[in-house]
Amino acid sequence: MRIKVLLACVSLTALAACASTPPSHVTVRGPMSINSPLFGARSSYGQFLAGQAALRDGRSSEAAGYFGTAAVLGEDPGIIGERSFTALLLAGDITRAAAAAPVGEDSTEGVKRLGVLTRVVESLAVGKGKDAQLLLTTQPLGFPHQQVAALLGPWTAAAAGDKEGAIVLPTLRNDKLVQYFGQQGQARLFERAKRYDEAETDYKALTSNVATASIFTLDYGAFLERRKRHDDAVALYDTALRAAPGDAGLVRARARAASKGAPPPMPTLRQGAAEGLVACAAAFAGERQVQFALAYLRLALRLDPARDEAWVLIGDLLNQSQDPRGAIEAYAHVPQSSPQYVSAQSKSAWAWNDAGDKAKALEVARAAATAAPNDREAQVALADLLRAGSQWSESVAVLDPVIARDGENADWRLLYLRAAALEQADRWPEAERDLQAALKINPTEPELLNFLGYSWIDRGENLAQALGMVQKAVAARPTSGAMLDSLGWAYYRLGDYKTAVEKLEAAVEMEPGDPDVNGHLGDAYWKAGRKIEAEFQWRRVLTLEPDDKQKADSEAKLKNGLGPTGPAASKSTAARN
CATH class of the missing domain: 1.25.40 (Serine Threonine Protein Phosphatase 5, Tetratricopeptide repeat)
Structure with missing residues (x-):
């Protein structure tokens, strides 16, 4: 099923109130032995804090061990009982959790x-x-x-x-x-x-x-x-x-x-x-x-x-909670005979990617896609992982047959994904074709309007039409710093530097760590005659982990300023929301 x-369910209270966060200098690496010479007057509280941290990080089994040690050492039994119960329950040890379920009047x-x-x-x-x-x-x-x-x-x-x-x-x-x-x-x-x-x-x-x-x-x-x-x-x-x-x-x-x-x-x-x-x-x-x-x-x-959808949902929740290893373990419970196996493996691939093992992620995704060549989710997961790994042409090759099978009923989201890979592969005419086809299917989608609109603006093409497109995108997503950046860049290209500065300053407030947005604001400041502020923004770009092109552009502008039309913008802003 x-x-x-x-x-929508009503808002809920937390399972249990959290204790105070341990001081930043306290580092706990695992439950200590009860015989450790480090145990002292505050050891039970240290174990309690360690249990709190483990529970907060989703390490429920480890949390249960900490709370058990704290109870042995004499920490408040009421508080420890509640935390131990919660940790055992979240770890899936239901038998012990039921035995530890708080029943006293002093319990929450x-x-x-x-x-x-x-x-x-x-x-x-x-x-x-x-x-x-x-x-x-x-x-x-x-x-x-x-x-x-x-x-x-x-x-x-x-x-x-x-x-x-x-x-x-x-x-x-x-x-x-x-x-x-x-x-x-x-x-x-x-x-x-x-x-x-x-x-x-x-x-x-x-x-x-x-x-x-x-x-x-x-x-x-x-x-x-x-x-x-x-x-x-x-x-x-x-x-x-x-x-x-x-x-x-x-x-x-x-x-x-x-x-x-x-x-x-x-x-x-x-x-x-x-x-x-x-x-x-x-x-x-x-x-x-x-x-x-x-x-x-x-x-x-x-x-x-053996309820497969429960294991998949646990994996999803753990991955969203920044616990990719726990998610991988949950997805692994879904057997190959299950209809949800391919979906679980595709999600597992992303969890491996989030865990930092990109090679394993692609291995799992390729296996899932090979096992189910007609399964859209498996193919899209592989294509997206290839794109995330800068393997643009390989990503396009995976998406091509998926989109072709849909024919006239193509999914705009797949066209969008392929366009993003095509653009990065320097195949702009094909990317433009996909974006235009996607907009015919969903003409009000902000992502599409922003992507195509920004791309035209960056190339100096169809500027009036592109301005209207990004204006619609911003109206639909007023809190998107990237879309507001697109709008500011449109005014920059049209020569309205005052409005460009206004929009780009707002974009930087929303995306203060984005090298592209900061670089655009520097360019607009320069054109508006605010050269000291422009140089500040270009120097800031160099502190924001820019890619090679962004770094070279900023260094060149700091050395020589801007030419009559300014440098071309990075492509990376177009397909960002």
Whole structure:
């Protein structure tokens, strides 16, 4: 199943308040041995701070070790208990987290609620359905866990043997996520109860809704296959494939149904409960509530360790949190037999790139692209990594067949990516062709307007038209320093140096570390007769890690000033947002 964020969740409080940040001179490299001579009166607090730092950096397993040592050394048991619970939960050690869940009156209410949820999940995981249902009904979870409490209710009832409670449709006022995933859960529980007509009514409602059809088609199709209605399943998959051609999961499902192969088994109670947790985790991720999302995903994997989309989402969250190694480890859990394998490998390639191993990144990306030559995501990931590694022509070669397959239905984003590589490869006429084609598809896209507009301005072509294009781009993205730089550069090329200075000064405020933007402002100052300020800006460029051309241009301008028309600008600003 492919999780989509169906709605925006309310803002959430942090899992637990952070302690003070350790002083900058304190360096902790790992949990010390309890027998170390360095232990002293403040050692427990040092371990606590180290645990805080590890937890803040996403090193949850390491954090749990620090907090455990701090507890042994006598740090405040209430605070340590909460931090240890949080670290164990985020590390995926749900059994120990459930045992450590805070329950005392001195514990934070939010952490206690998360502790109840953890104990509910652990009870389900070990087959104690009655305990799970009792916890959920006698200790209401409250904010921000109302959604997952509603979705888990029927599954805990089913695990407890409560047949009537199992088929109750969960509701939460004005909550689409609970409405849709609650109805999916009800369909599955109806099927378990052999109430097939009622199950199909739920599935038809979900797949006839434009907002949810793509999410639940595979579930409905699997239900039809289990009922040996293979022709109906094929027709359902064909309809979905017209909207999402090439979707790996749908392609596999259709082939299986057409050959009357063994259908996917009916989900277990644990798997059904896990799906609700993953749906809520995706909603938290959409709200950038990373710790809650990770906690829910770890809980889901306690119930269903083979849930591939949970591992992929964990990888995504860890990579966004600057933990590429953790992301790589998460993506590695997705097996080659999974429809999400290629996507996981493509994302893993980017994680390797973020970790600084560009050779490994390309190796993984090439393997994924070779394994799935018709998979767009795999090909685009490879092309983008090649472009990031300045292998412009190779990037274009990967994108060519992908774009050609689309024909008249080409994706403007792919045309944009190819144009960026073509421009850097000094194949401007081809890049210009792609940008113009992309603008016909999406004429108001700021990225396209800025890219083509700036490129024309830089070449002294179509200046009036280009000015209008970058003005539209800036109106759409007024906080983009690069687009404002394009606008300032347009006025510079048109000879309106006063307006150019005004726009470029604003651009530098937004992009103070960009060599191009600073260089442009220096040029505009010079033309406006403000030569001391111009020289200051050119010297500043030399402090901003300029490339060879930017460095040479600035040094030449510091030596000789500007000629009648000024130097050509660097190409790197055009395709930046």
